Amino acid sequence: MRGVLVKDLYIAKSNILVTLVSLIVLGFGLSFLLEPSALLVLAPVASTTAVFISITSDAASRWNKNVITMPVSRSQIIGEKYVFYILLAILGMGTALIPCVILALLGVNVTLHALCLYGSIGMSATLLAGGISLPCAYVFDPEKSQIVFMMSFMASTGIIAGLVLLINLFIPVKHHILSAFHIVLLISVFWFILSYRIAAKIYQKQDIT
């Protein structure tokens, strides 16, 4: 799996760098308008777009066909995309924390509560969106995977809103907002793992020509 990950890092290197630099610049820019920690909502999602660049590149170069003849199993091929996705999300989150930490050191009000809240929302949206779009990229046309990703991100915001309303039936979200979003994050993690299982199962039976 490591070799395939190295290949994806080569493919997406420039895109990853541009995204991370943009996040840092945006973090400082946003601090004049919003809480700097609000960037944590956007950062993991924005940084995972590189996965879809690699999926499109794999389809265009017919790497998908080639790699199956190599000592890499089909579930490892799918698993690598999920690992790459998570790594990018964490990298995006880490990068967004840089301006937050610097601004906090400069005296701007950045609370741990806000970081945890926005971080949970951002990571939940990323995992839900990835859980929808990654299997779709293999079931449907990989060329359209970036459009599917954008649509799944929109869907994920709707799902989060739905989950929060559902949780509100059991716990008053207004008073336990952080706990509510931690539950959403847990559900998103579970969904992401389930999505990998589904995608691996679908890919196992798929004809690659």
Place this chain on the structure above:
Amino acid sequence: MNNALKISGLTKTYKDFMLDHVSFAVPCGSIVGLIGENGAGKSTTINAALGLIQKESGVVSILEHESLDQDIKEQIGVVFDGSNYPEILSPRKLNRVMKNIYQSWDEQTYISLLQQFSLPPDKRIKQFSKGMKMKLAISAALSHHSKLLILDEATSGLDPVVRDDILDMLLDFVQDEEHSILVSSHITSDLEKIADYIVFIHAGKVIFSRPKDELIEQYGILKCGAAQFDALDRSDIIAYRKLDYEWQVLISDREKLQRKYPKALIVPATIDEIMLLYVKGEK
């Protein structure tokens, strides 16, 4: 080990095409040429053998293993038409990728093959010509101590000089009697140069699987007029076609039929002509 690859009763059905109980073998130390017109089923056979597509029935045994696990994949080198590597990579970056994929990746062999083929290590693959991409794919396939090399239309669209380089490389590879090659191509002249066996697929069925020398030395084309054609024993005819001024009849034993029909003009048949008569001729 007798066969590097053995395919028995391989079947796969599509809406408009069927691979129908395909069976043949690639003996160890030999080069087997898989021939047939476009759409005959060559690539489908290779894809099914490599597990790229799900087969409906049949058994594929590679290096005496029926399951294509990762240890077996380490020992197979595959080259498809086109390089099939991300074009943003350079050969040097590809080396870093491959050494993390193959446990048996031999960096020294890879670098020396790049030098042998005059491939620039730091140039992006997208800047390579088709011939260079193919040489790169072959270099990668030969750099992890493969025992079986499978090439699917790997020489299509290449100029004769590059094709000749590649054929030389394949001949070098089978000097080791543990090494074997299955090469599919519709450029039959290439296979006439290097193949030990020819497997001919037409409309999803194996028409024949024979040693190449037997085909070249025994098969022939009997050229005759209408009266002579009518006098031929039907059991001697494999296939025939009527041209403007003559009949061409494919036969499987030149010497025997020359004795039987002493006045007939019988000439050796090329693999191209054999294929053509099987496909376009009447039976």
